[in-house]
Amino acid sequence: MEDTNQLIEQRKANLAELNELGVQPFENKITPTISCQGACAKYEAGELNDESEVIIAGRMTAHRDMGKSQFIDVKDGSGRIQVFANKKIIGDDAFKVVKCLDLGDFIGVKGLMFTTKMGEISVKAQEVTVVSKALRPMPAKWEGLSDTETRYRQRYLDLIANDEVKDTFLKRSAIIREIRNFLQQRGFVEVETPMMQNIPGGAAATPFVTHHNSLGCDFYMRIALELYLKRLLVGGIDKVFEIGRNFRNEGLSRRHNPEFTMLEAYEAYGDYESMMELLQGMVCHIANEVLDTLIIEHKNADGEVTKTIDLTPPWRRVRYKDLVKEKAGDDWFDLSPDDRRERALEELKLQGDIEAECEDFEVTNAVFEKLIEPTLIQPTFVTHVPKELVPLAKTAPDDSSAVEVFECCINGQEIAPAYSEQNNPVEQRERLEHQAGEEQQKLDDDFLVALEHGMPPAGGIGIGIDRLCMMLLGQESIRDVILFPQLRPKS
């Protein structure tokens, strides 16, 4: 962007004038003795008084010019503090420097703490150091920045202008920190596995392709973490997890970003039920630590509460088939496949969602995904999922058509699936071969060889971190919990 305009020219003129005054903004350096928020808090607590000298630093976000006095808002990562700059106190030359400041500049201020006549805790400036000059104007302070495209493409402006956006991302960071704390306290080992893979396995999704020059071959960006983490179970890391990016070459939407963050965790000698305890405990731990509550309220633009999610355990458990019968009729599973299809199309109005070539289980699953999942706002473990949907799980002992799996739905979205992991290499090979169909090159034989060396029985879980954040932070778009969501490149 080589664009120039009057506002930029004026700022450059101010920079030139600073240079003439002997100030080299980008060469200056300052070491703050305290944060803006810290200075306010300590003064309020009586730990600092009117004799206390402090050095604060931050971005100038507002100023009120009173002629021979200026009030300047300075903001750092901790918060805001007001600076009082008076011509007589700091001297004529220094006051000329203050006059050259523009909103957005980074400055350091040395001075004494005091309270203004209006009762605001402030720093009475003795010295002002310009440490970075902003050559472009900031978004307007009052309106903020609302243009979504600018907010996503230039997220730094969004973070400067909208405190609640910054808060959301700080909380996202805290959520991930608490996930690590929770798992590490329970003896889980964090690992890193390849993002560039020969065969992209562990999920049914279209991968991105990339190329390695010196090896002379293509690689796929991973679509799941699963198969490598299971190799580690084989290798004797009994409790293992990874938090990392997955890449799927599919459409973008309110709920989908091409790269998204997954947590996968595996526990030897666990099963899908121990994973329920793990997930429920983890989410409640996060909510308590980060939000200090188990009641999550989602609000609309007007601040009205649109839904309330209660995370208080124990969470509801219900079988997939029971939910389907509730919605589609008690006799649903007694019908012939043709009758089921007809009921789905006619009575349940799923015309747009069921293709002619859909198999029978896909018809039932359309009922689940379209009519049931969106209604599961409160935490719900959906268990005994049809085996066709999950090729990597163990068959349920009391229902041979289902697998030992739960899908945890919260906020109308699937947040986490978990399995009793399939560790029978013969059965696993058959299932994967069947799933690969004609595309046998997609079969990860190396993984199957690993299983043949013996994998302990294990419970495994995958959690979509972005969606978890959406649910916990009350965001309706995945783009509002990802700092730099994928957009089409400009120009």
Add this chain to the structure above:
RNA sequence: GGGUUGGUAGCUCAAUGGUAGAGCAGCGGCCUUUUAAGCCGUUGGUUCUCGGUUCGAGUCCGAGCCAGCCUACCA
């Protein structure tokens, strides 16, 4: 990919087919305790791009670009 809504000053937004505007920010002036400071004055535009219709287009038509929402693939 399909449908739909939108793109105007740095920001937030106006403008029946008839001189492109306001608030904030900026710039100049006044002001030594302000809080979205105030008062006076004032600069600032490829109306997303390219074509078309018209005496005349920000506005109507066509194509394209970018984005939001819905939808599809999927988590």
